[in-house]
Amino acid sequence: MPARKKKTRDPSEDPSGIRRIRAPLLSWYDQHKRDLPWRHTRDPYAIWISEAMLQQTRVETVIPYWNRFLEAFPSVQALAAADIDDVYAVWTGLGYYSRARNLKHAAETVVAEHGGALPDTAEELETLKGIGRYTAGAVASIAFEREAPLVDGNVIRVFARLLGIREDSAAKAVVDRLWDEATTLVVGERPGDLNQALMELGATLCTPRNPSCLICPVREACDAAAVGDAESLPVKKKRTKQTKMRAVAAWLERDGKILVVRRPEEGLMAGLWELPGGEIEAKDEAKECVAGIVHAAVGLEILDAEGIGAVEHLFTHRKLTLEVFRARLAPGGRVRRSGYVAHRWVAPDAALDLAHAGPMRKAMALLGATDERSARAARKRTP
DNA sequence: AATGCGTGGTC
DNA sequence: TGACCAAGCAT
Structure with missing residues (x-):
């Protein structure tokens, strides 16, 4: 048997x-x-x-x-x-x-x-x-x-x-x-x-x-x-509460193209494309972190960063506040990734054609870029 | 066994 | 608004 x-x-x-x-x-x-x-x-x-x-x-x-x-x-x-x-x-x-x-x-x-x-x-x-x-x-x-x-x-x-x-x-x-x-x-x-x-x-x-x-x-x-x-019924145990999480993301433009990066194949939003950025502490002033985060993530220097706004995104176990910046790149310098598995310079309108998750879509909407899917979502939110 | 992993709908 | 949840799986 x-x-x-x-x-x-x-x-x-x-x-x-x-x-x-x-x-x-x-x-x-x-x-x-x-x-x-x-x-x-x-x-x-x-x-x-x-x-x-x-x-x-x-x-x-x-x-x-x-x-x-x-x-x-x-x-x-x-x-x-x-x-x-x-x-x-x-x-x-x-x-x-x-x-x-x-x-x-x-x-x-x-x-x-x-x-x-x-x-x-x-x-x-x-x-x-x-x-x-x-x-x-x-x-x-x-x-x-x-x-x-x-x-x-x-x-x-x-x-x-x-x-x-x-x-x-x-x-x-x-x-x-x-x-x-x-x-x-x-x-x-x-x-x-x-x-x-x-x-x-x-x-x-x-x-x-x-x-x-x-x-x-x-x-x-x-x-x-x-x-x-x-x-x-059924009786279920309470779910563990969402932990708060903060991050910054940066719009980096060169010759009319912006830098997008691909997350690793494991973990949150695995394999998806986003604007380069990284997690910051609760106590941090986001604007002061942008230069350091950008340098750590993609090895580029920035001259200044302009705050565009923040987007909120709820995951099953996390609540993300993503603060979005438009930063001016210092001349020269080439991308040295850390933590990301790929990068690409793309036309802003083409960025959302790459596989991405909610925070990226919301960040791009904030920055004025759009695509068919997010345009549809925006119309739905404000009919 | 408990946790991480998206998103959108409902009340 | 926050909490819950929807035809689960991998680790």
């Missing part, structure tokens, strides 16, 4: 009786599922891309990115052969940029080791970079009709309410229990639809706030609906 990676109980047993939600859940899904673009394809590659994009990201946000990505890289082969810069460029603005890097890496693996066809089991899928337990189950069940379980944020919430789980949902014992229940539930007809129905229920009815218990298709099986505490 082959050793199992994750230990689960016998899925044919159903001590909690969760399998009784299968029929009403599937029936509800058939009537009420949203019309999403990736529900019109059977292409495992396209489904995989959708799952990668949907990680921690809303459906409405993903749709245009998914369309653009599939247009730019229509197959595993196309993605494997693509320039990583082009992949980043399509991903710009979507966040969690390691997903783009991992997709590209995994596509190369699929071409090199799997003959260009995505593996069709959860176990094999999980060996690919960026595919974890959830995504493996999603692709295996949705694209290949395998009876593979999945547990995501929606499933945690639905199960916690259904089964009346009132302990911390991140505790290992609870996580194991949830995967056991998902494993029990998925066995049978239409595993892909069953999994999607579970998530669809969490996304549209069994929502974090104001759940629609009154019209829920599985209300009769739900512990929290009976007790009346659905909205307080």
Whole structure:
């Protein structure tokens, strides 16, 4: 008997009786599922891309990115052969940029080791970079009709309410229990639809706030609906607070071009382009730091620095205040990078064509440079 | 087990 | 406004 990676109980047993939600859940899904673009394809590659994009990201946000990505890289082969810069460029603005890097890496693996066809089991899928337990189950069940379980944020919430789980949902014992229940539930007809129905229920009815218990298709099986505490489930530990962070960035112009630099492949905004700069202390006077930071980052001397303003940006764990300066370069001198992996002198209008994150976009907007995407965002902010 | 990693929406 | 959160993964 082959050793199992994750230990689960016998899925044919159903001590909690969760399998009784299968029929009403599937029936509800058939009537009420949203019309999403990736529900019109059977292409495992396209489904995989959708799952990668949907990680921690809303459906409405993903749709245009998914369309653009599939247009730019229509197959595993196309993605494997693509320039990583082009992949980043399509991903710009979507966040969690390691997903783009991992997709590209995994596509190369699929071409090199799997003959260009995505593996069709959860176990094999999980060996690919960026595919974890959830995504493996999603692709295996949705694209290949395998009876593979999945547990995501929606499933945690639905199960916690259904089964009346009132302990911390991140505790290992609870996580194991949830995967056991998902494993029990998925066995049978239409595993892909069953999994999607579970998530669809969490996304549209069994929502974090104001759940629609009154019209829920599985209300009769739900512990929290009976007790009346659905909205307080699942129980989660408080997230650690955001730490404050300050930085300066400098617009450095020479012969009509500005200097942009690329961040290293690890850490915050990995692999993305930005204006050269660096972190400063809370007590520092930003303007007094510009010359030192610029010299440390790119080895250039500046004559003076004019403050343009500050932009705020919230990351999951950090709150960044970025103070932006337009600095006058001393004549001569060549770039000596430190901490950055590449640099380029580009026309100001072309800077935002390079893959970048929110702070860069906001800084450029402050400096009067713009591109299609930021122009769209600006119109949205001030209609 | 806990933390780092983006962004945009909601209340 | 701040807090929370959305089809997670890697380390």
